[in-house]
Amino acid sequence: MRPEPFHLQMSDVSRADLRDRLARTRWPDEPAGEAWKSGTSLAYAKELVRYWESDFDWKAQEERINGFRQYRVEIDGIALHYIHEPGRCENPMPLLLSHGWPGSIVEFLDVIPRLTEHFTVVVPSLPGYPLSFRPGQRRFGVAEIADTFAKLMTDVLGYTKFGAQGGDWGAFITSRLGAQRPELLTGIHLNYLAVLRNTSFASPTEEERQWLVQLEGWVKEGSAYATIQGTRPQTLAYGLTDSPAGLASWIVEKFHAWTDHKGVVESAVSRDDMLANISLYWFTGAIGSSFWPYYARSQGPWPIPSTVDVPTAYTAFPKEILRPPRSVAEKTYTNIQRWTDMDRGGHFAALEQPELLADDITAFFKGL
Template sequence: MTIQPQPFKLQVPDASIADLRVRLLRARLPDQAPGEPWAYGTDVAYLSTLVEYWRDRFDWRAQEARLNAFPQYKVQLHGIDLHFLHVPGVGPDPHPLLLSHGWPGSIFEFIELIPRLTDPERFGGDPADAFTIVAPSLPGYGLSFAPGQPRFGVESIADCLAALMSEVLGYRKFGAQGGDWGAFVTARLGYAYPERLSGIHLNMMPIRRDPTILSDPTPEESRFLDELQVWLKEETGYQWIQGTRPQTLAFALTDSPTGLAAWIVEKFRAWSDCGGDIEAVFSRDHLLANISLYWFTGAIGSSFWPYYARMHGPWPIPYGEAVAVPTGYCEFPREMLRPPRSAAERTFTNLQRWSVMERGGHFAAMEQPEALAQEVRALFRMLR
């Protein structure tokens, strides 16, 4: 080990919590557009109740303590202070596993998943399936952000995390898992560092969103192309502004906690298996823990950068290239896009496990932590 990580404990200043409450007290809400709630974005009535709860009843210190229950560190790497959890496994030979979150998530996504992976016996599993978990705040996100630091796209995030696992923590071979941007980072790791990866697991399939990729499609491929057309038309507005004018949007969301909550919570509702009732899947405390981390760290603007890098650079897996490391994938029914296996196999040429799940959406680690943990364990059990 050439670089020594330093133990870290999160403690937001009391003054920052007080400032947030004052801003929430002074929130100015828009009127509700005519039509069904949520038809044009975040519902005013719902957000009003969420802001009231955030201001008057939400206990940040309790959520902070949940995170601080895990061993945390910071290390100077690739020009930033990288934050990560490093949680030892409880078993005869825990395998190192890198967990990568996405946007608009954070390491709070993994609160329920990590214990199921580090100590499977506690949840009725086999201790032989235990992992030692490394879960970073992605560079530019949350506690891996400081004003003025370099910005990171998928490729540079993957390089940074590979250095964390190999050069800092000394793991010669490790697994990786991710969804959203974390799936792209995980795939990039499998492509760029195959000799270091024992396998990768994805809960979103990061293939090109190009309607021309499938010629003479099968019925299943046609279903995917129909989904893709709707996605490109109706669901990518956030990508265009985050990918073309990230700085402009950052002013509004860095200054207004209400605006930040509206921007994030709409995605948790739209992309999850909640049937339109967001709190049927996510508690208010869990939603607000994630949003609050963005707020207190001021990291929303830098969290947009992978979108800018993606729109102004090549696809993270070069055209015509493949990821050949052993790969597992689980398709959750309310994931934003569900490519067929025939499309995925063009990029991921060593698919060892492909599972279709009964319930869940884009935020699998939060929505279905037990089901996701079982899938991750099953893949790496095959690879032992």
């Protein structure tokens, strides 16, 4: 397992093919009524695709990503991509950052420089996600990803103890590491809680009643994407792998629904950041493989098989898709040492509020 330096460069042919496909998009109509109510706004999608085709500077995004130390290593049958940025202080703590869906390493580009003041930062691309994908490779669920990341940190990079942080699937991966490999973890920091969605309370408190309302709303209005990705991922992959406009519309709806924006999604996450992320999915063809953690979860057991007893911190952003109360969280996370309620930010915390997130991560691990 010898890492090789990695340099991101998409071919002129790939970029020309993307522009051609975008120019030939066949658009659906849209029902009358409130924009975004039934899915991605047609007017917004058209403007986003026009910008992607004509004004978006992919080469600038490549240069931005290539400003970090990147590697690939053959591990568990795949070529795992990761960023490995050394800390700028004496004896920096190793810190593993795990992204989620529909994210990528792009989520952490503004966070990494803030964290390397105190940490040596390792940011893998999840197996099956952009830059850790090639056609025909084995699929990875949360359990397999956590095992691979443990090998990366210990067998490849030589760390015997490290901190870990994540949101979305990254929170599941981080929590799985905390439950299964506690001897490796200094602590874990989460901006999403991987708790069982239990609706059974003997005498629910007001916070627990609000949690039940959240869950009901999520099942009714928010979870359809997870159902299709968790039951028929292959069927969905055909359209999103063939149509960049379809791919962008599928992903940007989540940026609109899950961010703390002020009516326009770009008030929370820049258009260039969204398209850098979407472009990685497009160029690598990884969207179908990225669905697999949903399929693995729907077909198997809950990926956090026991309680998580390592020191834990949670940053609660107000527009997170689900925000369980502490009484619910403590059934899974038995050693919560820091709980921070933020006044702004949403599901894509590293993109929306990189400074707030980095400061909270730093404060927690410095306290340990």
